[in-house]
Amino acid sequence: MKKHNYSAGPCILPQEVFEKGAQAVLDFNNSGLSILEISHRSKDFVAVMDEARALVLELLGLEGKGYQALFLQGGASLEFLMVPSNLMKVNGKAAYLDTGTWANNAIKEAKLFGHTDVVASSKEQNYNHIPTNYVIPADADYFHCTSNNTIFGTQMKSFPITNIPVVCDMSSDIFSRALDFSKFDLIYAGAQKNMGAAGATLVVVKEEILGKSGRIIPSILDYEKHIKAESMYNTPSVFAVYTCLLTLQWLKNHGGIAGIEKINEAKANLLYSEIDRNPLFKGTAAIEDRSTMNATFLLNDESHAPIFDAMWKEAGISGLPGHRSVGGYRASMYNALPLESVQVLVDVMKQLEKVVCE
Amino acid sequence: MKKHNYSAGPCILPQEVFEKGAQAVLDFNNSGLSILEISHRSKDFVAVMDEARALVLELLGLEGKGYQALFLQGGASLEFLMVPSNLMKVNGKAAYLDTGTWANNAIKEAKLFGHTDVVASSKEQNYNHIPTNYVIPADADYFHCTSNNTIFGTQMKSFPITNIPVVCDMSSDIFSRALDFSKFDLIYAGAQKNMGAAGATLVVVKEEILGKSGRIIPSILDYEKHIKAESMYNTPSVFAVYTCLLTLQWLKNHGGIAGIEKINEAKANLLYSEIDRNPLFKGTAAIEDRSTMNATFLLNDESHAPIFDAMWKEAGISGLPGHRSVGGYRASMYNALPLESVQVLVDVMKQLEKVVCE
Numbered sequence: 001m002k003k004h005n006y007s008a009g010p011c012i013l014p015q016e017v018f019e020k021g022a023q024a025v026l027d028f029n030n031s032g033l034s035i036l037e038i039s040h041r042s043k044d045f046v047a048v049m050d051e052a053r054a055l056v057l058e059l060l061g062l063e064g065k066g067y068q069a070l071f072l073q074g075g076a077s078l079e080f081l082m083v084p085s086n087l088m089k090v091n092g093k094a095a096y097l098d099t100g101t102w103a104n105n106a107i108k109e110a111k112l113f114g115h116t117d118v119v120a121s122s123k124e125q126n127y128n129h130i131p132t133n134y135v136i137p138a139d140a141d142y143f144h145c146t147s148n149n150t151i152f153g154t155q156m157k158s159f160p161i162t163n164i165p166v167v168c169d170m171s172s173d174i175f176s177r178a179l180d181f182s183k184f185d186l187i188y189a190g191a192q193k194n195m196g197a198a199g200a201t202l203v204v205v206k207e208e209i210l211g212k213s214g215r216i217i218p219s220i221l222d223y224e225k226h227i228k229a230e231s232m233y234n235t236p237s238v239f240a241v242y243t244c245l246l247t248l249q250w251l252k253n254h255g256g257i258a259g260i261e262k263i264n265e266a267k268a269n270l271l272y273s274e275i276d277r278n279p280l281f282k283g284t285a286a287i288e289d290r291s292t293m294n295a296t297f298l299l300n301d302e303s304h305a306p307i308f309d310a311m312w313k314e315a316g317i318s319g320l321p322g323h324r325s326v327g328g329y330r331a332s333m334y335n336a337l338p339l340e341s342v343q344v345l346v347d348v349m350k351q352l353e354k355v356v357c358e
Numbered sequence: 359m360k361k362h363n364y365s366a367g368p369c370i371l372p373q374e375v376f377e378k379g380a381q382a383v384l385d386f387n388n389s390g391l392s393i394l395e396i397s398h399r400s401k402d403f404v405a406v407m408d409e410a411r412a413l414v415l416e417l418l419g420l421e422g423k424g425y426q427a428l429f430l431q432g433g434a435s436l437e438f439l440m441v442p443s444n445l446m447k448v449n450g451k452a453a454y455l456d457t458g459t460w461a462n463n464a465i466k467e468a469k470l471f472g473h474t475d476v477v478a479s480s481k482e483q484n485y486n487h488i489p490t491n492y493v494i495p496a497d498a499d500y501f502h503c504t505s506n507n508t509i510f511g512t513q514m515k516s517f518p519i520t521n522i523p524v525v526c527d528m529s530s531d532i533f534s535r536a537l538d539f540s541k542f543d544l545i546y547a548g549a550q551k552n553m554g555a556a557g558a559t560l561v562v563v564k565e566e567i568l569g570k571s572g573r574i575i576p577s578i579l580d581y582e583k584h585i586k587a588e589s590m591y592n593t594p595s596v597f598a599v600y601t602c603l604l605t606l607q608w609l610k611n612h613g614g615i616a617g618i619e620k621i622n623e624a625k626a627n628l629l630y631s632e633i634d635r636n637p638l639f640k641g642t643a644a645i646e647d648r649s650t651m652n653a654t655f656l657l658n659d660e661s662h663a664p665i666f667d668a669m670w671k672e673a674g675i676s677g678l679p680g681h682r683s684v685g686g687y688r689a690s691m692y693n694a695l696p697l698e699s700v701q702v703l704v705d706v707m708k709q710l711e712k713v714v715c716e
Contacts, residue, residue: 003390007397010596018392022383025376032361034376036555036601039365039677073431073557077578077592109576192593197394199431199557199595218467220435234435235550237557237595238368243394319397 004341007319008150008294008332009172010192017196017246017336024242035242040235045242049231052245056204059248059256060181070203070223070231071191071241076171079188079201080106083167084113085221087142087186090214095119095140095164099156100127100149101325102169110144119143126326127152129286136162141213142185148173150193151323153285153296153330159183165209173293174202175251176335177261185209193293194335196243200236251335260335267333267342268292274346278353280304284326298328304356311355312348317341362699365677366508366652366690367530368550375554375604375694382600393600398593403600407589410603414562417606417614418539428561428581428589429549429599434529437546437559438464441525442471443579445500445544448572453477453498453522457514458485458507459683460527468502477501484684485510487644494520499571500543506531508551509681511643511654511688517541523567531651532560533609534693535619543567551651552693554601558594609693618693625691625700626650632704636711638662642684656686662714669713670706678703 005012028035029044038045049071056062056069072078083106088094092114096107098121110116117140120131127149136143142165148155150172159166165185174189181187185206192198203223210224219225219233226233251260272290275281275297284296299305312320322330331345363370386393387402396403407429414420414427430436441464446452450472454465456479468474475498478489485507494501500523506513508530517524523543532547539545543564550556561581568582577583577591584591609618630648633641633655642654657663670678680688689703 005391005395007395007400010395010398010593012395013392018383018394021394022380025380025383033363033676034371036376036379037363037365037368037370040368040556042365073433073595074436074578075431075592078432078436081576081578105577109578112574112576190593192596197597198398198593199598216470218439218470219463220432220439220467234433235368235548235556237431237598238550239555239597240557240595318391 002316004315004317004344005319005337006317006331006333006341006345008323008330009190009334010198011319011332011334012336013196013243013247014250014336016250017243020246021239021243025239035239040232040238045238048242048245049236052241052248053231055245055248055252056202059175059251060204062181062204065182066208067204067206068227070205070226071236071244072201072203072226072231073199073237075190075201076102076169076188077105079169079203080109082221082223083142083144083186083188084110085215085217086210086223087165087167087213088113088215089141089212092141092213093117093137093139095136095143097131097134097143097145098123099130099146099154100152102149102171103146106144106146106169127154128284130154130156130289136160136164138163140164142167145169148291148293150294150332151325153283153291153294153326154289155291155293157289173291175257175260176264176293178257191240191244194247196247197240199240200244202244263339264292264333264335267337267339268295270339270342270346271295271331271333274349278349280353280356281349284328293333295331295333296322296326296328304352307355308352311352312345315344315348317345317348360674362673362675362702363677363695364675364689364691364703366681366688367548367692368556369677369690369692370694371554371601371605372608372694374608375601378604379597379601383597393597398590398596403596406600406603407594410599410606411589413603413606413610414560417533417609418562420539420562423540424566425562425564426585428563428584429594429602430559430561430584430589431557431595433548433559434460434527434546435463437527437561438467440579440581441500441502441544441546442468443573443575444568444581445523445525445571446471447499447570450499450571451475451495451497453494453501455489455492455501455503456481457488457504457512458510460507460529461504464502464504464527485512486642488512488514488647494518494522496521498522500525503527506649506651508652508690509683511641511649511652511684512647513649513651515647531649533615533618534622534651536615549598549602552605554605555598557598558602560602621697622650622691622693625695625697626653628697628700628704629653629689629691632707636707638711638714639707642686651691653689653691654680654684654686655689662710665713666710669710670703673702673706675703675706
């Protein structure tokens with residue numbers, strides 16, 4: 001039976017990515033060699049890296065605007081360290097918005113570098129909403145935010161206007177919705193949601209913000225060194241980068257971000273409508289901040305959990321349990337999850353209502 | 359035609375790793391899901407990580423000796439930073455042996471942390487040998503060396519005896535020869551030579567040396583945090599770790615390190631004998647320091663290069679050109695390269711001799 005994979009990440013990718021990826025592991029480009037055994041400096045892999053980097057800028061609408069795309073390693077967690085290493089001036093300060101566990105982890109690392117001003121936080125409300133009406137100090141070296149909070153099911157629908165560089169962790173919603181990406185100066189994202197296999201980290205950076213911190217930056221953390229080396233400063237995560245290229249090609253062939261955004265909205269509307277309609281369920285995130293990627297919801301009566309769990313498993317759904325900090329359920333609806341999978345979940349929720357209420 | 363892959367890394371892996379890896383990309387463990395779309399915290403992947411970590415210690419003979427194995431990201435280049443972050447005391451010092459480009463890069467990063475004593479270097483002789491008769495300061499926080507120098511074709515045949523912790527970058531010869539690995543306190547290695555796909559980095563560390571530096575260590579660089587999280591502090595490079603498990607299983611089934619060492623010696627003897635016998639070629643590394651993994655050699659007469667290059671390409675050999683800092687040729691004979699592939703190269707060298715000398 002086909003699985004309906006709601007995993008929060010690593011997560012579902014397009015079927016053609018699995019098929020082309022598996023083929024490349026056996027024989028890449030009819031070379032007689034596996035993609036796992038070729039040099040990262042071979043013509044074939046350099047072409048993969050170059051096309052992937054170019055496609056990122058094309059899909060984000062950032063071509064010719066002074067940005068560079070890099071495929072690094074270490075996940076968002078290493079970016080928590082690289083961002084202040086590159087951008088926080090000696091004796092400078094940074095401004096962070098605290099919207100969830102990952103934002104909070106980014107803040108902890110920044111504090112090792114210097115004054116870190118948390119402009120607002122929804123921690124006291126278990127991060128169930130995105131704070132508003134905060135002030136970003138004009139003298140901070142940069143402002144950092146997290147566009148989508150996977151664990152708590154919230155998503156920033158707008159971004160503050162400021163004159164300082166804006167840095168955004170888009171790990172869990174990059175390439176899912178149309179934004180004016182030129183409003184951001186640095187975007188980073190672990191690959192393993194909307195982009196490809198775990199092991200690659202995308203960084204998109206406006207070059208003009210670099211080289212100004214006055215810090216001595218360890219080589220492997222220095223964005224300028226990675227740019228100069230065309231994202232080959234050291235051996236990249238070859239196969240993970242290839243899966244990113246395949247996923248980006250799939251996205252381009254499916255109408256790019258504008259095309260996928262419509263489908264993502266349809267999926268989110270379908271599920272949230274049911275959460276709101278069905279008397280057995282309730283959402284956990286503030287309605288205006290609900291994420292189109294991760295819908296978090298609870299049963300009003302926990303005693304229905306065993307039967308609901310049995311029903312969705314029976315329907316071929318996997319990866320639905322919520323994160324331990326929220327409980328209940330989390331339906332992650334990344335780009336590659338088809339609308340049909342959401343319909344299956346909604347049908348199960350309706351079925352539960354019938355069973356319980358009749 | 360079968361390729362004879364002499365790539366310096368990423369490089370040849372066992373054929374069964376490609377086959378099982380490709381299968382897992384399509385359907386992992388008959389789960390109906392690709393290994394690329396499952397949670398790293400799923401039962402199936404936790405089992406992969408746990409088995410890979412245990413197999414590392416088993417194969418190295420380090421079980422029950424206070425060591426932990428970790429699969430991290432960022433390659434040896436990130437370890438250049440993590441090692442001093444974790445081990446160099448505030449106002450302490452470290453001792454490094456400079457045997458090649460990568461050793462030198464490790465030294466550069468250590469210097470950002472504190473006094474870094476280069477105990478010996480063969481840089482002036484273009485790293486064509488391993489220095490001897492150096493003194494390791496007894497008051498250094500650790501001694502760092504590089505067991506095999508991929509670019510220059512040299513390999514440490516013995517290791518100094520010292521009372522301070524010994525750290526070794528074994529990226530290009532780990533699991534290739536029997537050593538008393540308990541003489542090392544920290545071993546690290548990029549996966550992409552003898553272990554698996556690029557994107558994973560193995561760290562094997564004796565726990566008792568950690569937690570003594572007095573430094574505040576950024577979370578993602580802190581070995582103790584990675585150990586506590588059982589190598590899942592953040593999302594690991596899932597597929598690369600799986601290929602490591604497959605390669606380690608293959609190694610165990612082929613007699614472990616003792617078994618592969620015999621084959622590696624046979625391959626190296628076959629090739630070096632021909633380099634020494636054939637009047638058209640000469641080796642570049644000091645004979646006593648020759649690497650069993652990477653044999654570097656030159657044509658005595660460069661004008662034979664076009665015909666030699668055409669001949670080995672015709673024979674299905676790939677990846678033979680030397681690194682630009684040495685020139686000539688580099689035959690990388692990692693664990694998965696069969697003896698037959700070396701015989702093909704030796705036959706081509708003999709054939710060249712015939713063509714040129716007749």
